[in-house]
Amino acid sequence: MTIYAAERLVTPHEVLAPGWFRVDGDRITEVGAGSPAETAERLDGWVLPGFVDMHVHGGGGASFTTGDPEQARRAAAFHRRHGTTTMLASLVTAPPEQLLAAVRELVPLVADGTLAGVHLEGPFLAEARCGAHDPELLLEPDGELLDDLLRAGCGTVRMVTVAPERPGGMDLIKKLAAADLVAAVGHSDATFDVAAEAFRAGATVATHLFNGMPPLHHRKPGVVGAALHHPAAVVELINDGVHLHPAVVAGVFAQVGSERVALVTDAMSAAGAGDGEYELGGQRVRVANGVARIAATGSIAGSTLTMDAAVRAAVAAGVSVVDASRAASGTPARAIGLVDRGEIAAGQRADLVVLDDDLQVRRVARGGRWQ
Ligand SMILES: [Zn+2]
Known part of the structure; x- marks a missing residue:
């Protein structure tokens, strides 16, 4: 058992300055304002809950995409150093055999807690909004392929991004929701009505809102408008100063509240590894000044963001530390x-x-143990 005295402790609704908390084993068992009565270990600065990144492809020069366990561990370790204590491994669009193999390879890493699960960002996406996904490899939403992928993952696949306007898209979303998995709308050209139907059908997340979808238009609000409008949809934001303008980030927080905003990195292997040439889902990516672009099309690829930087950027945009x-x-x-x-x-x-x-x-602690 350890008691910690924090200079500024970020609890769900306020900052306790100072505050204290008690850890027994891997759990927090008590939290209080002021200074603890017993001797405590002092933590200067801000103490926040470990970050949860639900959309990340890699980092530190390593990638989740092939399922290679050594690379996946390196990527996870890189993000842990930046405060991420829970992450889904996001897999970009790849041929089914490759996706099935990657999902299978990652099962032990979910079992040992390195990863919290797998996010399939594709292949059921819209060609018009494919972004960094290889348009040649996109497929129509296919319940049988989904079943194969879920089976290969033995319960580790947690989230699937789908373009609901593709034939079969709405059924796939219903199928995911019925299986208690997260259906996310993204890389989609859907109209407001179709996207709104997807959220009513059980989709609960918008994958990197604003990116990979038509821009918000006041007469054609599209996926962005539908996601913001639906009272329960959680919207992912890539808050790296490149994918979104800070004013847009602040505006989304103001409109829907931090209960519905998920900061994500969407980081690729290049995060923390410097400028240069990389590969993402079989496509060449060039990183210059920290901005990753598909070499052939110039489309922004994943980011080189880390969660701590996303939090700093949110605070710089005017979001409170509690909300960030x-x-x-x-x-x-x-x-x-x-x-x-x-x-x-x-x-x-x-x-x-x-x-x-x-x-x-x-410093970062996971399950009560400092890393
Ligand atoms: Zn994406």
Whole structure:
């Protein structure tokens, strides 16, 4: 058992400055305002719940995409150093055999807790909004292929991004919802009506809102308008200053609240690995000044973002630390069905990130153990 005295403790609804909490084993068992009565270990700066990244393809020069376990562990370790204590491995569109193999390969990493699950970002996407996905490899939503992928994953596939306007898209969303899996709308050209129907049919997430979909138009609000309008949809934001303007990020927080915003990195292997040439889903990616673009088309590929930087950018955009923290932890945790983490509250897993006054990562704990 350890008691921690935090200079600024970020709880779900306020900052306790100072605050304290108690960790027994891997759990937080008590939280309080002020200074603890017993001797405590001091934590300077901000103490936040560990970050939950529900959309990440890789980092630190390594990628989840092929399922290679050594690479996947390296990518996960890179993001852990940046405060991410829970992550889904996002797989970009690939031929079915390759996707099935990657999903199979990642099963042990979910079993040992390195990953919280797998997110299939494709292949059931719209060609017109394919972004960094190889348009040649996109497929119509196919329940049988989905079943094969779910079977290959033995329960590790948590989320699937679908373009609902493609034939079979709506059925696939219903199938995912019925299986208690997360259906996300993304890389989609859907109209407002079709996207709204998808959210009514059980989709609960919008994959990187604004990116991979038509821009918000006041007479044609499309996927963006439908996601913001639906009272329960969680919207992912890639808050790296490249994919979204800070004013748009602040505006989304103001409109829907941090209960419905999930900060994600959508990071590729290049995150933390410097400028140069990389590969994503079989396509060449060129990274210059930290911005990743598909070499052939110039389309923005994944990001080189980390969750700590996403939180700093949210605060710089005018979002409070409490709201930025919720969008980086509690909201994404709930969005992917994890209720045991994401908040500094009694009963939650002791996943912690300590940030200095400039919100740079100082220390990270996972299940009560400092990394
Ligand atoms: Zn994407």
